[in-house]
Amino acid sequence: MKSITVIGCGIVGLTSAIKLQEKGFEVTIIAKERFDKTLSSKVGAIWFPFEIHPKKEANKWAALAYQEYLQDVKEGNGVALIPFITAYNSESNTDWTNLLTKETVRKASPEELPKGIASAFISTVPLAEPLLYLPYLFNRFIVNGGLFKEQKITSLQEASNLNTLVINCTGLGAKEICNDDDLRPMRGQILRCKKMDIPSCADSTKKGALSYVINRSTDCVIGGTDYENDWNTNIEKSDTDLIINRLIDGGLSRKKPEILEQLVGLRPKRSAVRFEFDENYPNVFHNYGHGGAGFTVAWGCAIELAKFV
Numbered sequence: 001m002k003s004i005t006v007i008g009c010g011i012v013g014l015t016s017a018i019k020l021q022e023k024g025f026e027v028t029i030i031a032k033e034r035f036d037k038t039l040s041s042k043v044g045a046i047w048f049p050f051e052i053h054p055k056k057e058a059n060k061w062a063a064l065a066y067q068e069y070l071q072d073v074k075e076g077n078g079v080a081l082i083p084f085i086t087a088y089n090s091e092s093n094t095d096w097t098n099l100l101t102k103e104t105v106r107k108a109s110p111e112e113l114p115k116g117i118a119s120a121f122i123s124t125v126p127l128a129e130p131l132l133y134l135p136y137l138f139n140r141f142i143v144n145g146g147l148f149k150e151q152k153i154t155s156l157q158e159a160s161n162l163n164t165l166v167i168n169c170t171g172l173g174a175k176e177i178c179n180d181d182d183l184r185p186m187r188g189q190i191l192r193c194k195k196m197d198i199p200s201c202a203d204s205t206k207k208g209a210l211s212y213v214i215n216r217s218t219d220c221v222i223g224g225t226d227y228e229n230d231w232n233t234n235i236e237k238s239d240t241d242l243i244i245n246r247l248i249d250g251g252l253s254r255k256k257p258e259i260l261e262q263l264v265g266l267r268p269k270r271s272a273v274r275f276e277f278d279e280n281y282p283n284v285f286h287n288y289g290h291g292g293a294g295f296t297v298a299w300g301c302a303i304e305l306a307k308f309v
């Protein structure tokens, strides 16, 4: 059996590893952090192609991923289909709505619009709760015969020396390994709160004033920020206040949320997801830079990867 090494144990590494196993490869994951310490473990995560390029490919991957999530709607693994309200304006790219059927997306009527949102779509989309879904995926990988090794890779040369085909799924970590100037952080601060009686919704129509609510099985994630090129991983009180004020001033809630935990994550943003063989190290394939949509597209990338490897 042929061997493959996947570097990275976030949503992109795990889904890539599983699809390659299903294709008959023996897969080892090498990562400096296991799934529970990754960026992927901290986030929402809702199906929505936010801050990812190129749009055409991202939409294709998102459509494939949507179908894959349908097969994973199972008790206890954190995947569910939920109603989600997405604000839009004349500048919004709404191509993603074409990926859904007329049963799963429509324009919201005026009575359905949350306060502060002028126009929106209501869709039925996958929610993948990382705290349940990543352990489920990791276990699936191990049960399929996968091996995991905790190790930091410092260069492309070192990755290439692994002497197997290597899939680079290191997210923002690829900046160091690949000296990639195009890869940059987009900082997101979020509040994990007690469940609230407000609909799951997102308003990304105002740059720098991202606002969203994701209701999960036992808590609620309220966001957020979308600061470009910001490496700050500290929780900023000013951002906490901003997030709460937008929720209340925007009219979504009258009550202040009860915060359980505050988190900061850096989205691995790139002008285009790097999804290609390396030109100097032909046994290395890159799969990183999925911006604010790693969960939305990871399965789609994994399916495509397994097709041509």
Ligand SMILES: Cc1cc2nc3c(=O)[nH]c(=O)nc-3n(C[C@H](O)[C@H](O)[C@H](O)COP(=O)(O)OP(=O)(O)OC[C@H]3O[C@@H](n4cnc5c(N)ncnc54)[C@H](O)[C@@H]3O)c2cc1C
Pocket: 007, 008, 009, 010, 011, 012, 013, 030, 031, 032, 033, 034, 035, 038, 039, 040, 041, 043, 044, 045, 046, 047, 048, 151, 152, 153, 154, 169, 170, 171, 172, 173, 174, 177, 186, 187, 188, 189, 190, 223, 224, 264, 265, 266, 267, 268, 288, 289, 290, 291, 292, 293, 294, 295, 296, 297
């Ligand atoms: C606040 C916030 C909210 C978000 N919400 C959503 C959402 O609702 N829906 C959605 O689709 N997306 C969302 N995202 C985006 C999503 O979280 C990312 O796109 C996704 O987690 C990226 O996954 P990844 O596997 O590429 O990277 P990561 O999860 O960062 O995993 C990278 C892996 O590579 C390993 N690694 C890195 N460098 C090295 C190295 N040198 N050697 C060895 N291993 C290495 C790490 O240890 C880790 O295991 C959100 C992001 C943020 C910040």
